[in-house]
Amino acid sequence: MPNRTAIHFPPDHPTAAGHFPGNPIIPGAVLLDTALTAIAAAEGLTSAPSRLRAAKFLHPVRPGDRMLVEWQAAPAGAIAFTGSVNGRPVMTATIMTGSVTS
Numbered sequence: 632m633p634n635r636t637a638i639h640f641p642p643d644h645p646t647a648a649g650h651f652p653g654n655p656i657i658p659g660a661v662l663l664d665t666a667l668t669a670i671a672a673a674e675g676l677t678s679a680p681s682r683l684r685a686a687k688f689l690h691p692v693r694p695g696d697r698m699l700v701e702w703q704a705a706p707a708g709a710i711a712f713t714g715s716v717n718g719r720p721v722m723t724a725t726i727m728t729g730s731v732t733s
Contacts, residue, residue: 633701636669638714640696647694656691662722666700666714674710676728684709686724692716 640657647655663686670676692698692714698721702712705725714722 633703634670634673635699635701636673638665638669638698638700640665640692640694640698642695644694655694657694657696659686659688659722662688662692662698662714663724666698666712666722666724667726669700670702670710670712682727684725684727686722688722690716690719690721692721 644655644657646658646661650656650658663683667681696716698714698716700712700714702710705711708728709725710728711725712723713720
C-alpha cells in the first residue's frame with residue numbers, strides 16, 4: 632500500500648497570475664517541489680542530494696485543485712510517486728534519494 636498525502640493549491644496561488652493569465656495552471660516545477668517537500672517531511676528525509684530520474688505531466692493542475700500524492704520506495708533507493716486530482720492522474724515521477732555522484 633503506498634503512502635499518501637493531499638496538497639491543496641489555493642485559488643490565489645502565487646503562480647496563478649502569470650502562468651497563464653486567463654487560463655492559470657500550476658507549473659510542473661511547483662508540482663514537483665511541493666510533492667517532494669511533502670514526501671520528504673512524511674519520510675523524515677534530510678536535505679541529502681537527490682536526482683529526478685523521470686517526470687511526466689499528464690494533465691494540468693489548476694489553482695483551487697487538491698492533488699493526492701501517493702508514493703512508495705522502489706529498488707536502489709528510488710521513490711516513485713504519482714499525483715492525481717479527482718482520481719485523474721496528473722503526474723508521475725521517480726527520484727533517487729541519498730548521495731548522487733554523477
